[in-house]
Amino acid sequence: MQQVEEVKCVIRVLPVWLSAALFYVAYIQQTTYTIFQSLQSDRHLGSKSFQIPPATYTVFLMLGMTIFIPIYDRVLVPFLRKYTGRDSGITQLQRVGAGMFLCITSMMVSAIVEQRRRTVALTRPPLGFALRKGAISSMSGMWLIPQLVLMGVGDALAGVGQMEFYYKQFPENMRSFAGSLYYCGIGLASYLSSFLLSAVHNITEGSLGGNWLPEDLNKGRLEYFYYFVAGMMTINFAYFLLVSHWYRYKDIVAKDNDIDKVSV
Numbered sequence: 001m002q003q004v005e006e007v008k009c010v011i012r013v014l015p016v017w018l019s020a021a022l023f024y025v026a027y028i029q030q031t032t033y034t035i036f037q038s039l040q041s042d043r044h045l046g047s048k049s050f051q052i053p054p055a056t057y058t059v060f061l062m063l064g065m066t067i068f069i070p071i072y073d074r075v076l077v078p079f080l081r082k083y084t085g086r087d088s089g090i091t092q093l094q095r096v097g098a099g100m101f102l103c104i105t106s107m108m109v110s111a112i113v114e115q116r117r118r119t120v121a122l123t124r125p126p127l128g129f130a131l132r133k134g135a136i137s138s139m140s141g142m143w144l145i146p147q148l149v150l151m152g153v154g155d156a157l158a159g160v161g162q163m164e165f166y167y168k169q170f171p172e173n174m175r176s177f178a179g180s181l182y183y184c185g186i187g188l189a190s191y192l193s194s195f196l197l198s199a200v201h202n203i204t205e206g207s208l209g210g211n212w213l214p215e216d217l218n219k220g221r222l223e224y225f226y227y228f229v230a231g232m233m234t235i236n237f238a239y240f241l242l243v244s245h246w247y248r249y250k251d252i253v254a255k256d257n258d259i260d261k262v263s264v
Contacts, residue, residue: 009170013181016247019240020096020162021185023154026103026233028193030110030151031058033222034144039130040217041117041141052141060145064152065159072156092165093244099158100240104233106150111226113143114217121218134216169249200225 035054043051080089090098121137128136163182170178197213204212204221214220 006171006174009174012247013166013169015243016093016165016240017181017185019236019243020100020158020165021188022192022233022236023096023100023103023158024186024189025193025196026107026229027151027155028189029196029225029229030106030147031061033225034058034110034148036133036217037114037117037144037222038141040121040133040136041144042127042136042138043141045142057141057144057148061148061152061155064149065156066152068153068156069160091249092161092168093247095161096158096165097237097240097244099154099156099161100233100237102150102154102157104230104237106147106154107226107230107233109150110147111223111230113147114226115223116143118218118223132215134218137218196229200228 034057038052038054038057043054045052077089081087084090117137117139120139121135124138126135127138130136159182162185163179166178166181167175200212204210209221210219212221212225
């Protein structure tokens, strides 16, 4: 009987897991292509002799996540608790959904910023040329920070919300399995990201508009790719809202089972 309940629990969680895992497809693209964008942006900070290393731009994503988590726990949860009556302020799935919405917003901001960076690179004198890339846009690399912060806050909501959701929705003897689900989702997203990049390269390379993702971003259309990923995440968000609406939390299922036993 216990094994049957465990299987039911896994089946009930899987649709939510699939949708939540796709969040990291956008996350991976953000952390990858922001570095490439920074290579062809003005990375000088204050003194012209100092440049922010491209790989360190992802620190702003981590900072956004690290700073937002205590703000969420200390400020937002008590505020939301007054209106919802829940100890956690909102449900775990509502938290994941909020993170997904910020993920979509981050991808849209990324597209707008890239469009501006490319326009400046093509219409104004470049600051130089990046190795194996192309002209360096005079647009400040600081404009890349908002998209990273948005994604970091989204991860603080969606990532932590996922781990809490899996932990609470599985019985105690399956807690290890519940924890592994989160990382399995990231692994799945990594494979899907690789497949997505290969597909975009192959499809757009022979098109009239040219490859969206060449080595030289000034010759490509990275903003189109960002819009495409944002569209994918919007569809996934709609699917997530659907499965979340029909999902029954473990405590609710347990209460229904107790009622059925009493009725019998």
